[in-house]
Amino acid sequence: MSDDETDDDSLTRRAYLTHGGTVAVGGLLAGCSGDGSEPTPTDDGDGSATPPATETESTATDDSYSVAMAPMGEVAFESVPERWIAYDGGYADMAVALGKSDGITGIGGADRYYTSVYDELPGVGVDRDRIEAHPEVRTKEEFYELDNDVHLYDPKMLVNWFDWDESDVAEIAENVAPFLGNLIFRRSDEWHDYRYYTLYEAFERVARAVREVERYRAFRRFHDEFVADVRARLPPAEERPNVFLTYEGTTEPETFSPYRLDDRGTSKKQWRDLGVTDALAGTDIENLSTTNRGELDYENLLEVDPEVILVRGHERKSPSEFRDTVLDYMRNHPVGRELRAVQAGRVYRGGYLYQGPIHNLFLTERAAQQLFPGVFGEVTSDERLFDRQRVADIVNGEF
Structure with a gap:
């Protein structure tokens, strides 16, 4: 075949x-x-x-x-x-x-x-x-x-x-x-x-x-x-930020591999559930794939100038470790520091490439707190958006 x-x-x-x-x-x-x-x-x-x-x-x-x-x-x-x-x-x-x-x-x-x-x-x-x-x-x-x-x-x-x-x-x-x-x-x-x-x-x-x-x-x-509970608490669509999702595994990023949120892959499910806008919408920038390995530099990214930047490749870092390395480097970059997401400190870890149903609950909670801290609490806070014990009960057969 x-x-x-x-x-x-x-x-x-x-x-x-x-x-x-x-x-x-x-x-x-x-x-x-x-x-x-x-x-x-x-x-x-x-x-x-x-x-x-x-x-x-x-x-x-x-x-x-x-x-x-x-x-x-x-x-x-x-x-x-x-x-x-x-x-x-x-x-x-x-x-x-x-x-x-x-x-x-x-x-x-x-x-x-x-x-x-x-x-x-x-x-x-x-x-x-x-x-x-x-x-x-x-x-x-x-x-x-x-x-x-x-x-x-x-x-x-x-x-x-x-x-x-x-x-x-x-x-x-x-x-x-x-x-x-x-x-x-x-x-x-x-x-x-x-x-x-x-x-x-x-x-x-x-x-x-x-x-x-x-x-x-x-x-x-x-x-x-x-998801219904989280959606019910979201601000109006016009008040939600546009998001640029990328992969860059180094702590000193110089280029960025783009992901498109509108391709409906499961790795972007939490962002769709939160109703965010893809910062690349309306551009001709293609999604990272087997055949497309294109990357954006800081000048390219400044043309898009997203409100929030989500960087994959750093999931084993804590939020503070990510901010002290990746975000700090971008703040000191001569072009990177001009990005409004960098200036506002709205650069976060971008979540798992491969997520299952348990992962998705945690990633949706994290994403809601990254994007809407005034509604759901800071991502570094102890606030929880779903019942851990109830999830554990289902996994353990108690439902």
């Missing part, structure tokens, strides 16, 4: 065994929900209500079931996965939220899986030693070695980022376990020519794969209540 083809109707070994040689195309989510209830539309904060995942029950055995997701298509399971691995922290966070942290065997990129937020949730955590033992799982040999029951990876990402062939994907799906994942943190890669999902659409599919739909629904209800 060529790189520009999708594999929505590709067949895993388990899918073939379960469906007797018949598989549904991934875009046609036929069947009924796993608990017999009618599915309801979901809204991930971007205004687009879409039906949730549906699950096709198999008649091959009493225990088999399937989940549909692009680009894999219909993915079947003979039993509930116990051992799992995710490429990024977003999908790993989904599994943790569903009470499956004990099953992690490693991750595709440990450096961008931020687990410190779990420290604020009683009884919630993940074994960091296992993650650090296998911090960059990207080769077939490692997939064989870890012998997982499901791989929360977008297989097209392996093909386009790590030089896998389609035959390599098929081999691992047949000999080890199926893939279930879709690269959703941004929507600007040319090779991603199949369906995207919102954070909660992807989260629901993972929940169906590990048979934790009720826990997902409890989390969904909590999320919707939290």
